[in-house]
Amino acid sequence: MTHGAPRTATGPPRTATGPSRTTDGPPRTTVSAWRPPVPGIAEVFHAHFTEHAYPSHTHDTWALMILSDGAVDFACDWHRHGVTGSDTVVLLPPGVAHDGRTVTAAGFRKRVLYLDATVLPEGLTGRAVDGPVFGDEVLRHRIHLLHGSLGHPGDAFEAESRLSFIRERLRSHLDALRTPRRPGREANRLAAALRELLDARLPTGLSLQEAATVLHAHPTHLIRCFKQTYGLPPHAYLTGKRIERARGLLLDGRRPAMVAAAVGFHDQAHLHRHFTRHVGTTPARYAAGLRRPPS
Template sequence: MSNHADEVQLWKTPLHGVECYAAQLYRHRFDKHFHDEYTIGMNRSGTGQCIHQGQRHYHHPGSFNCINPSEVHTGEVASHSDRWFFQNIYITPSALRQILTQLDQSAQSQLPCFSQMVVDDPSLQQAFQRAFCSLIDVSAGTLAQQTTLLHFLAQLLSRHLRPPAVNHPARREYQAIQQVRAYLEAHCAEAITVEELGSLVHLNPYYLIRCFHKQVGLPPHRYKQQCQLIKAKHSLNEEAAIATVALRCGFYDQSHLNRAFKKAYGLTPGQYRKAHR
C-alpha cells in the first residue's frame, strides 16, 4: 500500500452552477453515491476504476468521465495501478440548460444525457484542460472562463449525447419508485420506515426495496442518506455551524456527517465550506 496521502481540492468558480474538483488518490475509495450535477472529468494519470449502473469501468489517462445527475457510481484506484489523478467539472442541470441556450441547442425539452460513462476522445483533451485551468484561475476573468467552457462543451455535447428518449407508458413499479424517490428527497431529514414507503405506493415493503435497488442502484436507506448529503452540501453555503447542519439534515451528530461526507466526496464538510468562502 502506498504511503502517499490522498489529496483533493474543490473550487467554487465565478460561473453560477459550475464547480471544479481535482483528486490525487492512493487509498481513498468513494462508496456508492450520486451527484445532483453533471460530472465531466478527465483522467490525467494512473488508472481508476468504478462500478456504474452495475458494470465495472476503468479510467485510463486521457479518457473522460461523463456522469449524468443521480447516476449511482463508486470510484477508487484500479487494482493494477498505484494512483489515480483526475479533474472534474461539475455543472448543475439549470446551469447546463443556460449553456445549451448559449450554444443554440435549447430546442429539446429534455435535458441531455451522456451516452456512455467513459469517453475516449483525445481531440477533447486540450479544450478540457483550457476550460479547467481558466475556471480555477481567479485572474482569468469571466469572459475567458465562459468562452473556454463553451468551446469545450460545444464539442463534447455534439458528439457524446444519448438521443432523446421516446416516452413509453411506464410500468406501475417504475412510477412507484419515482414517487418514492421524490418522497425520500423531500423528507430526507426525517425518520422514515419501510412500511411508510410501502403504504405510499401500495407495494409490499420487501418487493419495494428490491424494485428500488434494481432501478436506482441503491436501497432506499442509502438513497435517503445521499439526499441528506446533498442537502448538507447546500446548507454548508449558509452560516449555520456544521453541527447544526448535521442535525438539520438528519444526521445523528457532526461526526456522523463528517464520516459520510468524506466517504462520498473525499473531503470533509469543513473543507467543502472553506472552498466556498
C-alpha cells in the first residue's frame, strides 16, 4: 500500500536506466515517463532502446512519436512500416494493434506523446491506420519544440499552445488521406462486444468459455472475429490494456505490488514479466524516477 495520498508526477523525472550492456548481459535501456499538467497529453515517454521488441498491443490514446536517432520497424493493423530520419512523424491511433522493434545494433531514441482520444476525432482513426507515417519536417520541429516546453513545469501554457498547432497540422494530414477500409459487420459487432466485456472485467478477467456464453458465440469464432477487427487476439488485448492501466497508476505514485493487484495481474512477478516485455523496462525502474526531483 502507498502511504498518504497518491502523487501525480507533473515534471520530467530523472531517467530510469536499465543495466549497462556487457558481452553476456542485457541490452542497455533508458526510460523517462511523466504526466505533464497540459490538457490533452496523458503521458510523455522518452526512451533509448538498443534491443527491444514491443509485442502487439493497443492504447486508449493517440501515440505521436518522433525519433532522435536510429530506426524503427513497426506494424499497424498488419501493415509494416520502417521509420528513419529526423523529419519523420509517426501517429498511431487509439484501439488499433501495433508493435515495434529495433532494426540496428545502435537501437533508437524516441520521444512519444500519448494524446487523449479527444485530441483528434474518432472518425480519423481509419485514415491514421492507412497512413501512420508523415514526412513533414515542419510538424516534426513543432513536436520537438513541444517536448522542450514539457520539460519545464512552468511552461504549461506554452505547451498547450504548441499542441494546438500540432493538432491542426495532424488534422490536415489525416483529412487528405483516403477513406478507410470497413471490416465485416458481423465480425465487427462480435469483436466490439467482446472488447466491451474485456474492458469491464479488466481487474478480474474472464475465461474464454464465459465470454462465449455471454455473447452466444463459439470461442474460436470469437477469437477470429476479434483478431480480424483489432489485429490481435483477445488475450493480448487484455494484457496490453492492463499494462496501460498499470502505467497510469505508476505515474500516480502507486507501488508496483499494489498496481499488480489493481489491474488484474496474479502478483508482482506477473506484472514485472509483462510490463518489461511491453515497455522495455521494469515497473520498479519506470516508477523510480517519479520519486526523485525533476531534472
